[in-house]
């Protein structure tokens with residue numbers, strides 16, 4: 001099954017992420033030049049929180065920050081489908 | 088409801104709320120109601136560090152060369168942080184341990200407080216290196232008006248919860264007179280006090296350190312006071328974990344994943360919780376003003392610091408379900424991030440500049456030449 005997914009950011013930018021590459025969503029946003037927020041890059045501060053308005057993500061590291069419904073932590077997840085996020 | 092250090096009743100900790108249930112008896116972690124606290128304990132312990140491992144000796148020379156206004160900024164921040172960690176090194180234990188009712192959270196509270204004591208000891212380590220006698224700095228913490236204002240706000244919610252818990256544990260629910268004042272003690276009141284206290288601690292861990300962190304890292308950007316900055320990076324990493332734990336507690340309540348009465352209280356006291364947070368933000372901005380009253384430092388001024396506080400506050404407030412109240416959505420101090428990334432924090436012993444690393448350790452490498460004069 002293809003691991004290549006579309007990520008739409010703030011309803012405008014669109015990028016393609018290959019989830020099999022091991023890059024986090026945060027890294028993908030940075031590579032696209034979007035300057036996402038972060039501090040720890042390790043799932044325990046919550047600074048990288050973005051709204052996940054459609055689609056699913058998979059956590060590759062176990063996050064310690066509380067993930068409120070409709071949010072995701074970009075530093076420790078990869079897309080699991082085409083997704084839309086707001087940051 | 089007197090407290091017992093070992094509750095003899097058979098209880099199922101999986102059915103207990105985080106607070107104000109049956110007090111914990113067996114410290115067991117094979118089963119957990121909220122496993123995130125066990126993960127926080129593991130993470131925090133994996134971050135263990137000793138202030139003495141960080142060599143701060145070169146900071147002394149740097150400090151002498153700072154301007155008077157920069158010295159004021161540096162020392163005032165250390166005083167404020169000393170206050171914060173003095174409170175945090177004891178209060179979670181005193182206020183929360185008597186009322187916690189699940190083992191993983193009980194142990195998290197103890198672990199958390201213990202790390203705050205490491206922070207406190209590190210300020211002494213830093214100050215001893217800068218001054219032959221640092222007592223003047225420490226003594227000013229209880230005299231300085233600017234620090235006093237903050238101390239008051241920080242400790243009042245803890246003190247209130249502690250006092251009512253003591254009344255409840257010695258007298259039970261009811262109306263009690265103490266020193267001529269009447270106090271109504273019932274479970275709802277106690278839980279409200281707990282809710283406000285956790286919100287106040289959350290605001291402390293969320294924003295109260297960041298003005299002073301920003302100043303420290305602004306010095307480090309100029310290659311100044313680098314020993315101090317190494318220590319503050321370790322502290323900042325710990326503070327992030329502490330913050331995540333208070334955010335967890337608040338969210339578990341809000342989403343009804345713990346005590347249903349706390350969910351009601353979270354709704355009922357939402358405005359008050361918001362106000363606690365906004366007050367902390369305002370105090371931080373005033374602190375920036377106080378720091379820079381004698382002049383700025385290179386790379387940082389009051390306005391940038393206040394923008395940074397707003398930027399951080401937005402993030403922290405959204406994490407507990409408030410709307411971001413400030414316009415500042417982009418990071419005004421982008422260089423801060425490299426000091427807050429956890430991968431960049433070298434846990435001290437591997438670093439070359441550690442002078443005390445081998446002190447008290449046994450050198451296990453023995454070569455043949457070491458034994459040259461050795462005869463049987």
Ligand code: FES
Nearest residue numbers: 041043046048075
């Ligand atoms: S950057 Fe800290 S949780 Fe993602």
Ligand SMILES: [Fe+2]
Nearest residue numbers: 172175203206
């Ligand atoms: Fe601390």
Ligand SMILES: [Fe+2]
Nearest residue numbers: 175292326329
């Ligand atoms: Fe802390």
